[in-house]
Amino acid sequence: MRQVTLIPGDGIGPEITEAVKAIFKAANVPVQWEEENAGQTTFDSMGELIPATLINSLNKNCVALKGPITTPVGKGFKSINVQLRQMFDLYSNVRPAKTTKGIKTRFENVNSVLFRENTEGLYSGLEMFDERLQISDSVARLTRVGCRKIIRAAFEYANKHQCKKVTAVHKANILKSAGALFLDEFTTIAKDYPHIQADDKIIDNMCMQLVAKPEQFDVIVTTNLFGDILSDLCAGLVGGLGVVAGANIGDEMAIFEAVHGSAPDIAGKGIANPTALLRSAIMMLHHLDLKDEGNRIEAALEATLANPQECTGDLGGSASTMQFAQNIISKL
Known part of the structure; x- marks a missing residue:
């Protein structure tokens, strides 16, 4: 027991x-x-x-x-x-989203699992407010260890469940440092799983792709804030948070x-x-x-x-x- x-x-x-x-x-x-x-x-x-x-x-x-x-x-x-x-x-927030018979949605054949880093990023709690200038700063802290752990977890899941592809989601075109760190770890770890296709998507394009052709995704891995948003989006594809x-x-x-x-x-x-x-x-x-x-x-x-x-x-x-x-x- x-x-x-x-x-x-x-x-x-x-x-x-x-x-x-x-x-x-x-x-x-x-x-x-x-x-x-x-x-x-x-x-x-x-x-x-x-x-x-x-x-x-x-x-x-x-x-x-x-x-x-x-x-x-x-x-x-x-x-x-x-x-x-x-x-x-x-550190690993895991959210499956799968089409269910009997639950009517706009989409069919959705079957993806999202891995969201759960402890870092914009949810690190690193916020500062300058009273004089009335400026608020929120720091998105990523660590190499944190990126490595969530990406490894996503690939291990894909390997165990015979998933064909892992997609990394980022904003490296704007967030140069954080994006580069996340993508560097993704590229490095992907080499340990040559039988699994590895690709990446910029977050705004990913949102469009998910509502245009969600069935193309198997395992998705991303940082904290992006994962928070995408996990609810994926839930909406298959019937909602309930x-x-x-x-x-x-x-x-x-x-x-x-x-x-x-x-x-x-x-x-x-x-x-x-x-x-x-x-x-x-x-x-x-x-x-x-x-x-x-x-x-x-x-x-x-x-x-x-x-x-x-x-x-x-x-x-x-x-x-x-x-x-x-x-x-x-x-x-």
Whole structure:
């Protein structure tokens, strides 16, 4: 039995978490949940955004599943997600985007995975404000080690999953130093994988290519801000943030998460779609080498999504959160 830290979050987080727990129980997944929380909920009750009990649990278990978390707005608090990523060096943000039967979109045959560097770039927190001149500076810090780790992770994934191509996304025509550093590491590492095609795209061209012919991309690797933008763009190609998985992975720890918001406007109504969190949980099972359990749940989820009438309202059905979960369970 593998112990996993479970972070329900707030808003719709607890509801979609319960749905995932029910599916895992029905599938006899050998996972024991250790529940901790963070964000607005713990700040209101404990005065802490990231309690020590959560940190201890993560250090002990090294694997977590996380629902959407609200960071208090307008009080100078740093994003909970950013803090966790930097605290545990979860340098690799992994976001698959794949066309799903039953989910109508403008595109077909999309099947890509985006690797976003998670701890550096414009999210390094290096900001300065000159009161006299009223000038704000935000520094996009890249390190050679940071570039090397995320690029290597992308190629290793492509190699393991028999992907044909890895595409680096950058702005080296303008960001001469940072772009050159990232591309230099990409070119160097690509030589270790001669069987995988390696190419690069400038970020603005990449955005156009993704909405013109997204099926041409397999694995995409890029820096923090570009990855933040492109990962949501890719989600939009396949149905939105409510149906895509996400993971933050480092050398010692991995946190799998729903990448959508906490949706407080529908919290408590029992209508939230748990697909994104469930797909993240399936990624977690593969990470834990519980592939049979992951494949069984994935097959049941895909079969349910193929029939929109069995899904939640955002996917064209009328099922509640738990009814949707039961529909998946019936297909295990």
